[in-house]
Amino acid sequence: MADLSVNFAGIKSPNPFWLASAPPTNMGSMVERAFEAGWGGAVWKTLGEPIVNVCSRLASLDNGANRMIGLNNIELITDRPLDVNLKEIYECKKKYPNNAVIVSLMVESKREAWHEIVKKAQDTGADGFELNFGCPHGMSERGMGAAMGQVPEYTCMVTEWVKEVSNLPVIVKLTPNVTNIVPPGRAAAKGGADAVSLINTINSVMGVDIDSMIPYPNVNGMAAHGGYCGTAVKPIALNMVSELARDAEINIPISGIGGINTWRDAVEFLLLGASNVQVCTAVMHYGYRIIEDMIDGLNNYLDEKGFASVNDIVGLSVPRVTDWGALDLNYKTVARVNFENCIRCNLCHIACEDGAHQCIDFTEVNGLRYPIVDEQECVGCNLCYLVCPAPGAISMVRLDDGSNPTTWRDLTSRPPETMTGD
């Protein structure tokens, strides 16, 4: 059994799995049940000034019969009184000293306001703070949440305010609603953050009821854009995590969030540079119990790969992420159909025909018609491999011997004449 415990920016937890600040961490009794189920830590539902929520506030993206591959919400921060939350945080931490309890905060952009809430919250015995600079709806209209996270100067400034009074580690939670995630990440680091976490939810309109013509979620005939999360956002989150992990100026730990359902998803975040992960939607869908397989699967994976500690895999894939210009243009693969596994659905044919390079035709083998790749024409784009439903029916085969790598940067840095000819 590998060691799953982590020390994230000074915050210890028995495993790298935390609940993200959201409905599953709404109150003490819930967080306690989560800890009983096995969650290593919990970021409390964001505290701040009193708010009122709308009633209908969630909407989902379904894929055919698969429910909720994406979730959208227009919920604001906690709607419970501050002193009640603080009392429950205190009690919870006392009961579960080994689990990480992080207090998420969001108040208006005033130094005194931040000072006040930080001071109140650090008396609870909590392990750290997370500054919610990410909420993209409602709170941002009031100049909070994403409104702060989208302006690096504000991110830096507010982080500094908090650091002035905090004696706990401070995590800055970033919004993905920016064109480049690096400047806000650097701003947080510059402001003294002990860590960053990302992503918060993405601006989204979930859909429209085509009978009533009212977008979702319908609040008395009207709708507002919300924040998007769940399975569908994972690739966006992975990109942003890896961007920060690759950046030389950002040397603080990263907490990975966004679309994590299983231990596999978590491993991907860790490999791309996150030191721990946070989960929201998957728990909203299936409950706290999913932690069991997350821990079990991660353990088995680490054992099988021969890692003694989960910390050993953090960032292992980061050196494998580079810029396009540094990719090898001479790397040559082609698709090959393995007839014995092919079920003859012809999806590879039509995908290549209408979506790629028209190089899958047909051949007859033992009286049956099979797709076959014209390897002269195949550009190795992977499309047929991706659409093929039969395991092992298409493999991408490497044709070059790797002896002559050339990148776009190599080509463009050489004198022009070497680029002419074929």
Next chain:
Amino acid sequence: MSLIHDSPLNIEQIERNFRDIAPALNEAEAVLESNRCIYCYDAPCTRACPTHIDVPSFIKKIASGNLLGSARVIFDANPIGATCARVCPVEVLCEGACVEKTLMDKPIEIGRLQRYATDFVMQNERGVLTAGTPNGKSVGIIGSGPAGLSCAAYLARLGYAITIYDKKPLPGGLDTYGMAEYKMSQIVSVDEARQIERLGVKFRLNTEIISNTKTEDRKPKTENQVSFEDLQSRHDAIFLAIGLGATNKLNIEGENLNGVIDALDFIERIKTRDWKSIPLGRIVAIIGAGNTAVDAVTQAKRLGAERVFMVYRKTAKEMPAYEYEYELAKKDGVEFVWQAAPIAILSGENGLSLRCEKTDGSNQVIEIACDMIIKAIGQQKQHSFLSQIPDVRLDEKGRIIVNTETMQTTNPRIFAGGDCVNGGREAVDAAQTGKLAAQGIHFNLMGEQVEFAGAKIPFIEKIHGEMPAITPAAFDEPAIPAEDLGVKSYG
């Protein structure tokens, strides 16, 4: 005579026994199942369907919530798509060819999805086909079975005035009078005929067409009889869709005894669902082992026969019924007597006795005591009717000879399709011949070539011979497409 006229089971039990063997999908099931289809290109299921319904297209429309469009795709290629959804031997047709069967032995439930989409329009009386502008031509169709209905639907879409003649009181042919009740009840095929009636097609039911009018006693005597000549003078073309005739004779002693009945008659009685009026033995022996025999024997058992025997002169391996029909018979508790050729039927105090000679080489004579015998040894051709139709030639098996693309017979004004041409296959095959005949008639009368959905197998033209040669690894039994399985005939 101990033939009982009343099932020992109560009505609830019988109704339960005759419940749909492939029940309707509910919405959740339809969503799940339609999304499981991977939307194959040039799909094997479509190839395997004799009417070449664009299966992936109709299934994806179910998935997208476009049920009207889905039903249109189905009825466009098969006007009896609601019937076919229930009675097609999908195991050897579309579902047998489905790639999901190849992949994990779980084909998409195409038949039940087809039912889901067609039920939607039938229950809501949403017409999906429209009649064409009248073109002044008229076609007479003899027989309202799947072949006749299909031809009528396509011709009506082209603007023809159509009259269908059928001697039976209800339309639908064997779809209405022959399908095992646990597959489909009459209401479906009759509704489907109504859908075609709404295209303006006229039905003259209870009307028999008489072809042999040369001898005085065969001249039409009642208003329920119309001579073939009469028909010829009324219509610009005629489509023969008369199906097959009565069950073949055994030609053995005792064949006409009380308690010996024809499978088709027995099934026709069951179709009334007037359960307590159907004559039924306590111990029933069925002679024959084709699909009709299985239908008869399983229905006798479901109706309440205590023991049912299936008597066949060859071995289980040679049984003409489909594998899955055999499995159903076994599940229903049918007892099999293989390699036994009936030589006589005797009547005794306790009922009947079927005397058979073993064909396993022993020549042993056995007797099967029973009180009802059902004959299911295939249907006769309608030779006496067909032989009198001018210039229409039959082959040596009594099937009408046609051009298989246009369904034109050797008489250019007469077309034919369905069981009377193919010798007896499936409803879906009959529907396809009706479609081809409509195209043939239209070309013949109007000189215009039309191609209805699924008239031809969709086909990717290019098959390259000189591709880079990759030798396939050893084959583990490649999937056999249904079209290569050879379609067995009904009988």
